[in-house]
Amino acid sequence: MDTPLNQIERLGRQDNPFDPEFPDADLDRVAALAPFKDMDPESFPKKQPLRTILRCDTRLRRFQRGEIIVRAGDYGSSAFMIVSGDVRVVLPPGLPDRVLGRREPAKRSVFRAVAQLWANHRNPEVRTPEELGGGGADAEIGSRVFLQDVPRLIGNNKTVTLGAGEFFGEIAALSRMPRTATILCDSDEAELLEIRWQGLRDILKSDPALRAHIDALYRKNTLSNALRSFPIFQHLDEEQLAQVAAQTQFGTYGEYDWSGDYKKLAKAGTNSVDKETVIAQEGDYPDGVIFIRSGFGRLSKRFGSGQRTLNYLGAGRWFGLREIAHNWREPGAAVPFQFSLRVIGYTHTLFVPTRVMEQIVLPGAPNALLPRPLTPDELDIDDDDPLKEQGGFAQRIGPELMEFLTGRRIFNGTATMVIDLARCTRCDDCVRACAATHDNNPRFLRQGPVSSGIQVAQSCMHCVDPVCMIGCPTGAIHRDASAGDVVINQATCIGCTSCANNCPYDAIRMVEARDPGGDFVTDKESRPILKATKCDHCIDQYGGPACERACPHDALKRMDMTRLDTFATWLHR
Amino acid sequence: MMRTTVKRRLSGVLLLVAAVATLFWGHRQLVPVMRHLAYLSGWLLLAVCLFLTAYNARKKLPFLPLGSSRTWLQLHAYVGYFSLALFFAHTGWRWPTGVFEAALASLYLAVAASGVAGLVWSRIVPRRLTARGCEALYERIPAIRRKLAEDAEAMALASVAATRSTAVADFYKVHLAGFFRRPMNGWRHLAEVRSPRMRIEARIADLDRFLDPDQRKVLKELAVLVAQKDSLDYQRSLQLSLKLWLFVHIPLTYSLLILTALHVVLVFAFSGGTEAN
Amino acid sequence: MTDNQPSPGSDPARYERPSDAWVCGHACDGKPCRMGPSAGGACRATADCRPVLDKLPGEAKGAWRCTRAKEHGGPCADGPRPDGSCGCPAVVCAPRRTLRNLRGRTTLAVVAVTVACLLIGLGSGWRWRILSPRTVSRPHQGDSFTHFAKERLDAPNSCAACHHAAASGVASWAQLALRSHPAPFGKDQFAKVPVGVVPMSAMDRQSCAVCHDQHEFHQPNVVQGHSCSVCHVEHQGLAMAAPEDAQCARCHDRADVMQQSSAKGRGIGSERFDPPVQAGLIAFRTPRPPGGRTNLIASFGQGHPDFGARAGGLKDPDTLRFNHAVHLGETVRLGGNPLGCVDCHVPDSTGSYMARIRYDQHCATCHDLQFDPVHPELKLPHGEVASVRAKLRGLPLLYAEIKTKELLAAGNPPRRDEVDAFAQQNVARMRQTFGGGESLEKLVLFTGDPRQVRPGISAERRAHYAGCAYCHEVLPDTGSLAKVTRPVIPDRWLLGGRFTHAKHGQMGCDGCHAVRESRTTSDINLPSQASCAECHKPGGSAPSGCTSCHTYHLLSSR
Structure with missing residues (x-):
C-alpha cells in the first residue's frame, strides 16, 4: 500500500532538538567544559546519557556587546551557562521597557483577522503542513535587540558582571517564573550555552554537585534581589542585606509536578486542607517570616473543628511579619502565629529567622512598613496588612466559594474562565466565538465544576504555576515571551499527552489532526497524529479573549484569580 | 454601596426614559414645523432597526474589536425599547389600515414583543437552571438521557437475578421505562410544575414498603436515576426554551426588513410628487 | 433527595462544537464517530483502520495487519479481510442538523415565504387591495372611474390615475422611487411646512x-x-x-x-x-x-x-311696500288666527332656502282686489294695468252676467229686460259712489289706502279693497294712465356661503330674523355673523368649520 499524503513521521523529543544543527565538534567542546566534564556518567539513566541531553537540550549562542540576552519580566524556559566572555546583570529596578525593545505580541493583520470569516477550515482540527512538520524553531530567538551607549542607559542601576563558567536564568527556567533581571552581553563577543529546562531538570536529577552549585549561585546572585522585591527589606543597605541573605533559609515544599497528586486527591474527593503540608501552624511560636517566592500557600484559621480559608498567598506575599513585629515592639505581650500557612502545589519560600528580623530588619524600618501591633481582642486582620483587604474579600466571597477556589486550586489562574450561571443563558456564543477565532475549533468546554452558581469552565487558566509545562519534552507548550500566556506551538507538539495529563483542570485536549479535506493525518502505522490544544487567550486576536467579549449577558469573565479583590468585586457587581 | 449592575440598569432606564421623552417632545415640536415628518421618523426608525439587526453581524465577527457583546446587548435592549417609541411616533399611534401596512406593523410588533419576552425569559431561566443544578451541555443531553435509561434498565434487570423477585423490574417496566425513554414534561418544567416527579416518587414510596432490604437498595438507586432524569428533562426543557424564542425573533426580523425595504420603495414611488416619464 | 448533582457521563476528551451545522447521527447515543459529518451534512464514516501489509523478506504474499490505534480499541479481533480492506464495517449514520442550523433554515424558510407571499400578492389581482393603505373616496373608485381614468388619463387602472408608478410593473418601482419628489436621498423630504401656499405638485x-x-x-x-x-x-x-x-x-x-x-x-x-x-x-x-x-x-x-349684505347703508331695493310688523301683528288674521312666517315663507324643494313669494299663493287670500262691497265676488285681475282697466270698462257686462247666473240658478230663463235693468242699476250705483269711468280707474290704480275712498270700512276688510298702490309703486303714465313697478324680491341674500334653513328648524324664525320690528321694505332682516357665531364656535352646538x-x-x- 502506498503511503498516503496524510501519513507523516511521528515526532519524538529527540526529533525536536533545541538546535537541529548542533555540530559534533561543538558538542565535544561543551562536554569538556567545567561542570559537565566532572559529572559521573554512571549516575545518568542509560536511556538518556549526559551527551544525549547536551545534544538535544542545549545550543550554543553568540552575543555581541550590548545585546540583550534575557529581559526582566520575560518568561523563559531555559538557563544559560557562560562559555566565554562576560555578561552584565542589571539589578532591579532595571531598564525601562522601551529600552528593552519589548514589542507587542504579533497580532494578525486586520485583513487576516477579517479573513477568518471565510478562511477558517470547515473541518475540525485541520493542521497545515507547517504545523505538522516540526522545525524546532524557538520563540525565544526573535529579533535581536542591541543597546547603544550602555553606561548611560544603565545609569544608576546596580549591575553585576558574570564571567565564564557561571550559570544564570536557572531559577526562571525551573520555577517557571519570569526573569528577574535583564542580562546584557558585556564583552565584544560572548559564547553562551543555552540549556532548556527539560535538560537542566534531567541533569540536576542525576548530578547532586551541580544542584548544590546552583543553590549556591542562587544565594549569591539572586537572593538579595529576591529579598529586595519585598518592601520590608527595601531600606536595608548592601551590607545589611548581605547579612540577611546569609541567614535566609530556602524552603521547597510540595512536588515539582503536583498535578498528579492533586488529581488523586480530587478523585478521592477528600478535603485537601488536611492533606497539605503545614509550613507554619497557628498557635506556634513565630520563629521567622516566610516570604513566598513562587507557588502558593493557603492562609487559614481554625474555625469550629475545621480550617477556614482566608486567602491563598502567591509569589511576593509573606506570612508572620505582623506577629514578629508585634512581639518585637511589645516583648511583654508576645503572640503566637495567628494563622496557619499550608502548601498547595509546589512552593518556594524564603525563611528569615525572627532573630535576623529583630536585629537587622525591624530596627531601621520606616514606620510605614511596620504592621500595626495586634490588639488583644483582635481576631481579624489589620488595615495595614495586605492580608486585611484580602481577608475582607474572602468574607465577601464566602467560605464555600473560598474553599472551592482553594481546594480546586483555581487561584493558580491568571485568566480563569468563570461563568456566572445565574446570568448565563447557555447560548454558547462564547464557544462559537472561540471557534471562529481558532480555525473553527473551540478551545474550551463550557462545563466544569460549579460552586455557589459560579462555574469554572474547562479552559486554560494561564496559570501562575503552569504544571502543564512540566512534562513537555519539546517545549512546545511555553509562555509567550511578552504576554506571559501559556501557549502551545503546534509545530513542535508531538502529541505525547503529558501536558493534558498534567493539567489539573482538564483544560488541555488532545485532538486528532486532520488535513484540509477532513481526513485524519496518521503516521506510517496508521495511528492518529495527536496535537494538544487549549485556550491561547486569543493572543493573536484583536480586543482580547473572544469568549469574554462574546458573552451577551456579562456572565463570562476571564479572571485573574491570584487576586481576590477583582473576583469579589465581579461577584457582587 | 450600590451594585454596578443595579447602577447600570438604573442609569439605562433613566437614559431610556429621557430619550423617549425627548423623542415625544421633539416629535410634538416638529409636527407643525416639518412638512413630511414621517420621512424623518421613518428613516430614523429604519436606522434604528438596522442597528438592532447589526447585533447579529457583531456576533458573526467575534475576532474584530467591535465592542463587547455585552455592551451590544445592552444597547440592543435599550435601543429596542426606544424603537417602540419611535414606531408609535412614526405611525402616529394609529393602527395602519391597508393590508400591507398592517402586516408591516404586525411584524414589527411581533419582533419587538418576542425580543422583550426573550430578554425577560433570559433573565429568569438561568437562575432557575442554576438553582436546579445538574448542569448539562444541551448537545449532550440526548446521550446522557440514553445512558441514564440504559443504566436504569440494567439495574432493573440485574435486580431480578440479585433479589430473586421481579417486583422492582415490574415496577420499572410499568412506571419507569417510558419515563426514561424520552424527554418528559417539557411544558410542566417550563411552568415549574413538579407534580409528575412527585407522583413517581410517591409510587416508589408506595412500593418501598413492600420490599425487602435488597430490593429496597435497588429501588433507592433507581430513585436517584429518576431524580437525575427529571433534572435532565428540566435542563432540556428550559435550555431549549432559551434557544427556541430566537426561532421567532430572528426569522421575523428578516421578514420585517424585507417588508420595510418594500415599504420605503412604495412610499417614494407612490408619493404624490412622482413625475411621469 | 438532592437535585444538585453532576450530570453523568460526558467524554472529557472531546470538545463540543456548537458552531458546526451537523452532528453525527450517533451523537445522541453518546457515541459519535471520530470523523464526524462533512460540512455539507454527509456521513463520512469510514473503516476503522487502514491495514498494513507486513511482508517478511522472501515471503510472497505477506499478511495484512490491523492498525487500529489503541486509543480506538487496538487491533480488532478478526483482522483485515484478505484483500487488505478493513474487516470492521463502517457504521454509517444519518447526520442531524444542529438546533442552530435548523434556526438558520427556519430563517431562510420564513424569508422565502415572505418573498413568495409578496410576489404572489403583488403579482395577483389583489395587488392594489394589499398595497392601498385604506380605500379611496367613493368618487375615485368603481367601474366608472376606472373607465374615466382610461379615457381621460390613459391610465391602465384606477390607481394609475394618480400614481404613475401603478401604471408600470413592480420591477420599475425602485427606479421611480429614486425619481420621486421628495427624493429618497434628497433634502426636500425634511423640508419645513411651506409658508402659506403649497404649490401644486x-x-x-x-x-x-x-x-x-x-x-x-x-x-x-x-x-x-x-x-x-x-x-x-x-x-x-x-x-x-x-x-x-x-x-x-x-x-x-x-x-x-x-x-x-x-x-x-x-x-x-x-x-x-x-x-x-x-x-x-x-x-x-x-x-x-x-x-x-x-x-x-x-x-x-x-x-x-x-356678512356683506349687512354692511352699513345697504337697503332692500324692492319697491313693494311690505310691513312685516303689521302682518305679524294683532290686526292681521287668517282664518281667525294671527299670521305666521310660514304662511308666506315656505321652504323650497331642497329645504335649504325659502321659495319665492307669489301673489296668488301668499297675498291673494287677503288682498283679493274686490271693488264692489255689494258684489264682493267681483274682483280685479292681478298683473297688467291694461287688464284692470278693461275689467272696469266692462262693468255693465259683469253685472248682467251676475243677474243671468242668478236667474238660471233659480230655474227661470233670463229675460233681457230684467238683466239690463239690473246692470244699469248697479252701474249707476257705482258712478254715484266713485264717479264714472276714468275716475273709478284712477281710484283703483292710485289709491294707497282704501279708507280714503271708503271711510267706514273695517280694518279687517280693508285689505280686500286695496288699490294697486296699496302695495305697489304706481307711477302716472301718459299713454296707459299708470305704470306699476314690478317688485324684485331677492331669492339669495348671502352669496359667499351656503345656508340650510332645514338644519336650523329648531331655532325658530325669530331667533335669527328680527322681523317683528321691521316696518319698511328696505330693512334687511338677516342675522349678524356674531349671532351665528354664538352657536357656530369650537365646542359649540353647531359646527364652526369654514367648510x-x-x-x-x-x-x-x-
Missing part, C-alpha cells in the same frame, strides 16, 4: 387637474395654485374628509398672503369676483370692498367679518 397637475378642470381656484386673486392634496387627503375611507380650518388659515390668517391677494385683486374687474348664482334666481349682490375680501381670518369666531358654509372651489362660469 406633479400629481395635482397631471392627475387631479385633468379631470377637475372645471374647478376654478377660489378667487381670481389667489396668489398661486394650491396643491390639491393639502386639503383633499385620499385613502381615508369612502368619504373624503372635509378640509380643516387650518388649511384655509394657511392663507387667510397670513397677512403677507392676504396683502399679495389684495394687490393682485386690484387689477381685476369686480364682476369676476361675483359669486355665481343659479340661473333664474334673484341675488342680492353687495359691492366688493376696495381691498377685496382679504381680512385676516383665523376662524369663524376670530376675524370673520359680518360648513364656504366652498373653496368655484364652479367655473365657463
Whole structure:
C-alpha cells in the first residue's frame, strides 16, 4: 500500500532538538567544559546519557556587546551557562521597557483577522503542513535587540558582571517564573550555552554537585534581589542585606509536578486542607517570616473543628511579619502565629529567622512598613496588612466559594474562565466565538465544576504555576515571551499527552489532526497524529479573549484569580 | 454601596426614559414645523432597526474589536425599547389600515414583543437552571438521557437475578421505562410544575414498603436515576426554551426588513410628487 | 433527595462544537464517530483502520495487519479481510442538523415565504387591495372611474390615475422611487411646512387637474395654485374628509398672503369676483370692498367679518311696500288666527332656502282686489294695468252676467229686460259712489289706502279693497294712465356661503330674523355673523368649520 499524503513521521523529543544543527565538534567542546566534564556518567539513566541531553537540550549562542540576552519580566524556559566572555546583570529596578525593545505580541493583520470569516477550515482540527512538520524553531530567538551607549542607559542601576563558567536564568527556567533581571552581553563577543529546562531538570536529577552549585549561585546572585522585591527589606543597605541573605533559609515544599497528586486527591474527593503540608501552624511560636517566592500557600484559621480559608498567598506575599513585629515592639505581650500557612502545589519560600528580623530588619524600618501591633481582642486582620483587604474579600466571597477556589486550586489562574450561571443563558456564543477565532475549533468546554452558581469552565487558566509545562519534552507548550500566556506551538507538539495529563483542570485536549479535506493525518502505522490544544487567550486576536467579549449577558469573565479583590468585586457587581 | 449592575440598569432606564421623552417632545415640536415628518421618523426608525439587526453581524465577527457583546446587548435592549417609541411616533399611534401596512406593523410588533419576552425569559431561566443544578451541555443531553435509561434498565434487570423477585423490574417496566425513554414534561418544567416527579416518587414510596432490604437498595438507586432524569428533562426543557424564542425573533426580523425595504420603495414611488416619464 | 448533582457521563476528551451545522447521527447515543459529518451534512464514516501489509523478506504474499490505534480499541479481533480492506464495517449514520442550523433554515424558510407571499400578492389581482393603505373616496373608485381614468388619463387602472408608478410593473418601482419628489436621498423630504401656499405638485397637475378642470381656484386673486392634496387627503375611507380650518388659515390668517391677494385683486374687474348664482334666481349682490375680501381670518369666531349684505347703508331695493310688523301683528288674521312666517315663507324643494313669494299663493287670500262691497265676488285681475282697466270698462257686462247666473240658478230663463235693468242699476250705483269711468280707474290704480275712498270700512276688510298702490309703486303714465313697478324680491341674500334653513328648524324664525320690528321694505332682516357665531364656535352646538358654509372651489362660469 502506498503511503498516503496524510501519513507523516511521528515526532519524538529527540526529533525536536533545541538546535537541529548542533555540530559534533561543538558538542565535544561543551562536554569538556567545567561542570559537565566532572559529572559521573554512571549516575545518568542509560536511556538518556549526559551527551544525549547536551545534544538535544542545549545550543550554543553568540552575543555581541550590548545585546540583550534575557529581559526582566520575560518568561523563559531555559538557563544559560557562560562559555566565554562576560555578561552584565542589571539589578532591579532595571531598564525601562522601551529600552528593552519589548514589542507587542504579533497580532494578525486586520485583513487576516477579517479573513477568518471565510478562511477558517470547515473541518475540525485541520493542521497545515507547517504545523505538522516540526522545525524546532524557538520563540525565544526573535529579533535581536542591541543597546547603544550602555553606561548611560544603565545609569544608576546596580549591575553585576558574570564571567565564564557561571550559570544564570536557572531559577526562571525551573520555577517557571519570569526573569528577574535583564542580562546584557558585556564583552565584544560572548559564547553562551543555552540549556532548556527539560535538560537542566534531567541533569540536576542525576548530578547532586551541580544542584548544590546552583543553590549556591542562587544565594549569591539572586537572593538579595529576591529579598529586595519585598518592601520590608527595601531600606536595608548592601551590607545589611548581605547579612540577611546569609541567614535566609530556602524552603521547597510540595512536588515539582503536583498535578498528579492533586488529581488523586480530587478523585478521592477528600478535603485537601488536611492533606497539605503545614509550613507554619497557628498557635506556634513565630520563629521567622516566610516570604513566598513562587507557588502558593493557603492562609487559614481554625474555625469550629475545621480550617477556614482566608486567602491563598502567591509569589511576593509573606506570612508572620505582623506577629514578629508585634512581639518585637511589645516583648511583654508576645503572640503566637495567628494563622496557619499550608502548601498547595509546589512552593518556594524564603525563611528569615525572627532573630535576623529583630536585629537587622525591624530596627531601621520606616514606620510605614511596620504592621500595626495586634490588639488583644483582635481576631481579624489589620488595615495595614495586605492580608486585611484580602481577608475582607474572602468574607465577601464566602467560605464555600473560598474553599472551592482553594481546594480546586483555581487561584493558580491568571485568566480563569468563570461563568456566572445565574446570568448565563447557555447560548454558547462564547464557544462559537472561540471557534471562529481558532480555525473553527473551540478551545474550551463550557462545563466544569460549579460552586455557589459560579462555574469554572474547562479552559486554560494561564496559570501562575503552569504544571502543564512540566512534562513537555519539546517545549512546545511555553509562555509567550511578552504576554506571559501559556501557549502551545503546534509545530513542535508531538502529541505525547503529558501536558493534558498534567493539567489539573482538564483544560488541555488532545485532538486528532486532520488535513484540509477532513481526513485524519496518521503516521506510517496508521495511528492518529495527536496535537494538544487549549485556550491561547486569543493572543493573536484583536480586543482580547473572544469568549469574554462574546458573552451577551456579562456572565463570562476571564479572571485573574491570584487576586481576590477583582473576583469579589465581579461577584457582587 | 450600590451594585454596578443595579447602577447600570438604573442609569439605562433613566437614559431610556429621557430619550423617549425627548423623542415625544421633539416629535410634538416638529409636527407643525416639518412638512413630511414621517420621512424623518421613518428613516430614523429604519436606522434604528438596522442597528438592532447589526447585533447579529457583531456576533458573526467575534475576532474584530467591535465592542463587547455585552455592551451590544445592552444597547440592543435599550435601543429596542426606544424603537417602540419611535414606531408609535412614526405611525402616529394609529393602527395602519391597508393590508400591507398592517402586516408591516404586525411584524414589527411581533419582533419587538418576542425580543422583550426573550430578554425577560433570559433573565429568569438561568437562575432557575442554576438553582436546579445538574448542569448539562444541551448537545449532550440526548446521550446522557440514553445512558441514564440504559443504566436504569440494567439495574432493573440485574435486580431480578440479585433479589430473586421481579417486583422492582415490574415496577420499572410499568412506571419507569417510558419515563426514561424520552424527554418528559417539557411544558410542566417550563411552568415549574413538579407534580409528575412527585407522583413517581410517591409510587416508589408506595412500593418501598413492600420490599425487602435488597430490593429496597435497588429501588433507592433507581430513585436517584429518576431524580437525575427529571433534572435532565428540566435542563432540556428550559435550555431549549432559551434557544427556541430566537426561532421567532430572528426569522421575523428578516421578514420585517424585507417588508420595510418594500415599504420605503412604495412610499417614494407612490408619493404624490412622482413625475411621469 | 438532592437535585444538585453532576450530570453523568460526558467524554472529557472531546470538545463540543456548537458552531458546526451537523452532528453525527450517533451523537445522541453518546457515541459519535471520530470523523464526524462533512460540512455539507454527509456521513463520512469510514473503516476503522487502514491495514498494513507486513511482508517478511522472501515471503510472497505477506499478511495484512490491523492498525487500529489503541486509543480506538487496538487491533480488532478478526483482522483485515484478505484483500487488505478493513474487516470492521463502517457504521454509517444519518447526520442531524444542529438546533442552530435548523434556526438558520427556519430563517431562510420564513424569508422565502415572505418573498413568495409578496410576489404572489403583488403579482395577483389583489395587488392594489394589499398595497392601498385604506380605500379611496367613493368618487375615485368603481367601474366608472376606472373607465374615466382610461379615457381621460390613459391610465391602465384606477390607481394609475394618480400614481404613475401603478401604471408600470413592480420591477420599475425602485427606479421611480429614486425619481420621486421628495427624493429618497434628497433634502426636500425634511423640508419645513411651506409658508402659506403649497404649490401644486406633479400629481395635482397631471392627475387631479385633468379631470377637475372645471374647478376654478377660489378667487381670481389667489396668489398661486394650491396643491390639491393639502386639503383633499385620499385613502381615508369612502368619504373624503372635509378640509380643516387650518388649511384655509394657511392663507387667510397670513397677512403677507392676504396683502399679495389684495394687490393682485386690484387689477381685476369686480364682476369676476361675483359669486355665481343659479340661473333664474334673484341675488342680492353687495359691492366688493376696495381691498377685496382679504381680512385676516383665523376662524369663524376670530376675524370673520359680518356678512356683506349687512354692511352699513345697504337697503332692500324692492319697491313693494311690505310691513312685516303689521302682518305679524294683532290686526292681521287668517282664518281667525294671527299670521305666521310660514304662511308666506315656505321652504323650497331642497329645504335649504325659502321659495319665492307669489301673489296668488301668499297675498291673494287677503288682498283679493274686490271693488264692489255689494258684489264682493267681483274682483280685479292681478298683473297688467291694461287688464284692470278693461275689467272696469266692462262693468255693465259683469253685472248682467251676475243677474243671468242668478236667474238660471233659480230655474227661470233670463229675460233681457230684467238683466239690463239690473246692470244699469248697479252701474249707476257705482258712478254715484266713485264717479264714472276714468275716475273709478284712477281710484283703483292710485289709491294707497282704501279708507280714503271708503271711510267706514273695517280694518279687517280693508285689505280686500286695496288699490294697486296699496302695495305697489304706481307711477302716472301718459299713454296707459299708470305704470306699476314690478317688485324684485331677492331669492339669495348671502352669496359667499351656503345656508340650510332645514338644519336650523329648531331655532325658530325669530331667533335669527328680527322681523317683528321691521316696518319698511328696505330693512334687511338677516342675522349678524356674531349671532351665528354664538352657536357656530369650537365646542359649540353647531359646527364652526369654514367648510360648513364656504366652498373653496368655484364652479367655473365657463
